[in-house]
Amino acid sequence: MCLGIPGRVLTIYELNGTRMGKVDFNGIEKDVCLAYLPEIAVGDYTIVHVGFAITCIDEQSAQETLALFHSLGVLDEELNAPIIEKQL
Amino acid sequence: MKYLDEYRDPALAQRLFDEIRRITTRPWAIMEVCGGQTHSIIRNGIDQLLPPEIELIHGPGCPVCVTPLEMIDKALAIAARPGVIFCSFGDMLRVPGSSMDLFRIKSEGGDVRIVYSPLDAVKLAQQHPQREVVFFGIGFETTAPANAMAVFQARQLGLKNFSMLVSHVLVPPAIAALMESPVNRVQAFLAAGHVCSVMGTWQYNPLVERYHVPIVVTGFEPLDVLEGIRKSVLQLEQGRAELENAYPRAVQSEGNLAAQKMLADVFQITDRAWRGIGVIPQSGWRLSANYAEFDAETRYAVTDIHTTESALCHSGEVLQGLIKPNQCPAFGKQCTPRNPLGATMVSTEGACAAYYQYGRFIRAEEVGVAQ
Numbered sequence: 365m366c367l368g369i370p371g372r373v374l375t376i377y378e379l380n381g382t383r384m385g386k387v388d389f390n391g392i393e394k395d396v397c398l399a400y401l402p403e404i405a406v407g408d409y410t411i412v413h414v415g416f417a418i419t420c421i422d423e424q425s426a427q428e429t430l431a432l433f434h435s436l437g438v439l440d441e442e443l444n445a446p447i448i449e450k451q452l
Numbered sequence: 453m454k455y456l457d458e459y460r461d462p463a464l465a466q467r468l469f470d471e472i473r474r475i476t477t478r479p480w481a482i483m484e485v486c487g488g489q490t491h492s493i494i495r496n497g498i499d500q501l502l503p504p505e506i507e508l509i510h511g512p513g514c515p516v517c518v519t520p521l522e523m524i525d526k527a528l529a530i531a532a533r534p535g536v537i538f539c540s541f542g543d544m545l546r547v548p549g550s551s552m553d554l555f556r557i558k559s560e561g562g563d564v565r566i567v568y569s570p571l572d573a574v575k576l577a578q579q580h581p582q583r584e585v586v587f588f589g590i591g592f593e594t595t596a597p598a599n600a601m602a603v604f605q606a607r608q609l610g611l612k613n614f615s616m617l618v619s620h621v622l623v624p625p626a627i628a629a630l631m632e633s634p635v636n637r638v639q640a641f642l643a644a645g646h647v648c649s650v651m652g653t654w655q656y657n658p659l660v661e662r663y664h665v666p667i668v669v670t671g672f673e674p675l676d677v678l679e680g681i682r683k684s685v686l687q688l689e690q691g692r693a694e695l696e697n698a699y700p701r702a703v704q705s706e707g708n709l710a711a712q713k714m715l716a717d718v719f720q721i722t723d724r725a726w727r728g729i730g731v732i733p734q735s736g737w738r739l740s741a742n743y744a745e746f747d748a749e750t751r752y753a754v755t756d757i758h759t760t761e762s763a764l765c766h767s768g769e770v771l772q773g774l775i776k777p778n779q780c781p782a783f784g785k786q787c788t789p790r791n792p793l794g795a796t797m798v799s800t801e802g803a804c805a806a807y808y809q810y811g812r813f814i815r816a817e818e819v820g821v822a823q
Contacts, residue, residue, distance in 0.1 A: 367800075368594070381608065401710070402710060411646065411702050413594050413595065413646060414570065414598045415598065418597065418646060418708060418711065421455055422701050423701075426701035428700070432679075434464065434467075436470075436471045
């Protein structure tokens with residue numbers, strides 16, 4: 365139930381005085397409540413849970429996490445790599 | 453899909469597995485709190501690919517599983533009333549009450565409807581002013597802002613025919629209860645990422661200090677789970693106990709302040725019984741005095757509830773991490789997703805459902821014997 369799906373905000377509108385938006389999930393569009401993310405703008409990515417955007421996805425942190433994963437074991441690989449590869 | 457596919461990369465997963473193997477020197481027991489993480493772990497076989505020293509204990513973070521039987525029975529009694537439209541998340545329909553489930557009420561003519569969002573229930577109340585719409589408001593901190601908004605909107609719209617049966621639970625008191633248990637084996641926690649997206653991470657500092665236990669805020673994709681495990685193992689091996697965030701793209705330390713403001717208005721802290729575990733003090737939310745008129749428990753005043761749990765079901769021990777689902781004698785025999793004896797076999801976050809769905813029928817010790 366704590367499942368959250370990342371999606372991109374397409375449009376922002378108001379319904380019953382509540383901030384709402386259309387969010388794209390890889391081609392599937394859904395109406396999502398944006399009331400809890402007053403700063404979010406069209407084009408931003410968010411995580412949606414039971415029809416509510418609960419957090420903005422921070423692109424910089426996302427990239428840093430991936431860079432960390434890529435760096436794991438790199439030192440090990442370089443030290444153990446065959447000499448011929450190192451020359452290449 | 454952006455922000456999903458990158459975190460499922462098998463080559464990077466291998467790097468994380470290798471790194472975890474490299475840093476592990478001793479046995480460690482780590483609990484993933486959230487059932488969503490349990491499913492990710494079992495679906496991807498993460499537990500089987502980790503070094504044998506690392507045991508993952510599946511936590512109680514499945515709201516459907518821990519909703520007390522008495523509350524399920526109340527839901528069944530309200531849903532069976534003529535004139536009521538009873539709305540619930542889909543997971544709840546097959547959860548066994550003392551004698552039946554919501555699905556049975558529906559098949560016997562009760563108007564039970566599955567909604568995607570709590571706001572759908574508010575819309576139904578607007579569309580059917582002559583009917584009573586009751587929403588089953590369950591969940592952890594992740595779901596609470598959505599349920600709070602539904603009650604808030606109902607009041608804004610002046611809806612008299614909307615109410616909520618609230619059974620909200622909170623993660624930090626559950627972690628405290630697990631650590632206080634005399635049979636506790638958990639040495640580190642993977643905290644539920646989306647709970648922290650809402651509430652922030654600051655609530656976990658006192659737990660880290662009081663119990664000297666590492667807590668790592670962790671996401672749900674395979675690489676996220678592995679990173680949470682890597683950070684936990686690193687802390688354990690180095691004798692550290694700190695709060696760390698392994699899911700920074702979705703979790704900020706202060707959490708979602710707009711959501712927290714709404715939660716503080718709509719809900720108040722209360723003691724809550726957890727199915728299979730028992731009462732944990734101050735471990736849930738109920739509607740605050742400002743919204744008492746929307747409380748289905750008082751509106752319908754269901755009494756005369758006599759709960760009976762299945763004698764065969766061991767879901768309480770599963771929820772506390774004392775046994776693995778396939779160590780329950782009823783697992784896959786008397787108890788299956790089609791005929792569940794306990795809620796852990798029903799929910800898409802239940803550990804028993806995960807073990808069943810991904811074919812974990814052999815007990816761990818039998819695998820050990822076979823090897």
